[in-house]
Amino acid sequence: MAFPQTRLRRLRATRALRGLVRETSLEPADFVYPLFVAHGSDRREPIPAMPGVDRLSIHHAVAEAAEAADLGVPAVLLFGIPASKDDEGSGAWDDEGVVQLATRAIKEQVPGLIVATDLCLCEYTSHGHCGVVRNGSVDNDATLELLSRAAVSQARAGADLVAPSDMMDGRVGVLRQALDESGQAETPILAYSAKFASAFYGPFREAVDSTPAFGDRRGYQMDPANGREALREARLDVEEGADIVMVKPALPYLDVIRRVKDETGIPVAAYNVSGEYAMVKAAAAAGYLDERAALLEALTCIRRSGADLIVTYHAKDAARWLR
Numbered sequence: 001m002a003f004p005q006t007r008l009r010r011l012r013a014t015r016a017l018r019g020l021v022r023e024t025s026l027e028p029a030d031f032v033y034p035l036f037v038a039h040g041s042d043r044r045e046p047i048p049a050m051p052g053v054d055r056l057s058i059h060h061a062v063a064e065a066a067e068a069a070d071l072g073v074p075a076v077l078l079f080g081i082p083a084s085k086d087d088e089g090s091g092a093w094d095d096e097g098v099v100q101l102a103t104r105a106i107k108e109q110v111p112g113l114i115v116a117t118d119l120c121l122c123e124y125t126s127h128g129h130c131g132v133v134r135n136g137s138v139d140n141d142a143t144l145e146l147l148s149r150a151a152v153s154q155a156r157a158g159a160d161l162v163a164p165s166d167m168m169d170g171r172v173g174v175l176r177q178a179l180d181e182s183g184q185a186e187t188p189i190l191a192y193s194a195k196f197a198s199a200f201y202g203p204f205r206e207a208v209d210s211t212p213a214f215g216d217r218r219g220y221q222m223d224p225a226n227g228r229e230a231l232r233e234a235r236l237d238v239e240e241g242a243d244i245v246m247v248k249p250a251l252p253y254l255d256v257i258r259r260v261k262d263e264t265g266i267p268v269a270a271y272n273v274s275g276e277y278a279m280v281k282a283a284a285a286a287g288y289l290d291e292r293a294a295l296l297e298a299l300t301c302i303r304r305s306g307a308d309l310i311v312t313y314h315a316k317d318a319a320r321w322l323r
């Protein structure tokens, strides 16, 4: 049946009717809120390209985590800014490292909140690459051993989810084995499976000072032009034991999120990254966009594309607006 019998506007007539037939939900329960935890005490430093997001010492990070929890956000994702960096990124597996300390503090003071820990070496290496550098490039297999140490240390500190973001081949399987052998068989892995070499990470690298000292990350992160390869990455991570697969960034990659969702059938996360956050904030500050409307639309569309959960710096604002 076509027009005039069919009139799609009938179900758009009122707010209640639109609500009744809405296909996609957006709730605070879908959000993961990233936190930048810095060494030292009583620090709260703004990150210029990310208005509203600060580098926080542990005490402030706990308060921020509690605030997110009060707003109904179920999880935080921790990034560390260590006091010192070295060639290997040894701060990543220091049991008294900044992420480990913050994990213990948050688990103790906000017990119901899920603590996920980003697992990568780039915040801890002096050269800013995500692994061990040998002969000018990142050595995959040598890096796996260091990532395993970091994963075990994070899980021991109480992390509810470990989230490898390094893009080394084979890391999910190696991490699964390391966690199992260290008695952490119950700790799930949230794998950054399709992580693209993206210009949208710019503000993040400023925040944690992890811009590579030489070269770039294209030798390990994915080419933004590749969709089929993203499915291969996701499939391999599922075979290696990933519990959740992630696509990152989110908005320019909605097609990839959809394909990964259809292909894997396991929970899919999308990372609405720092550059995506910065764009909305900058346009809103200039008066070019209605921040609330634009943001809730963008997050809804990320969910519609197939994301079960969304990692977003907007989590607190969005949760407030969704109340």
Ligand code: PBG
Binding pocket: 118, 120, 122, 130, 165, 166, 200, 201, 202, 203, 204, 205, 217, 272, 273, 274, 275
């Ligand atoms: C670490 C990591 C990065 C991001 C998350 N984990 C940076 C990078 O790969 O350069 C980016 C997050 C963001 O931009 O919000 N490897």
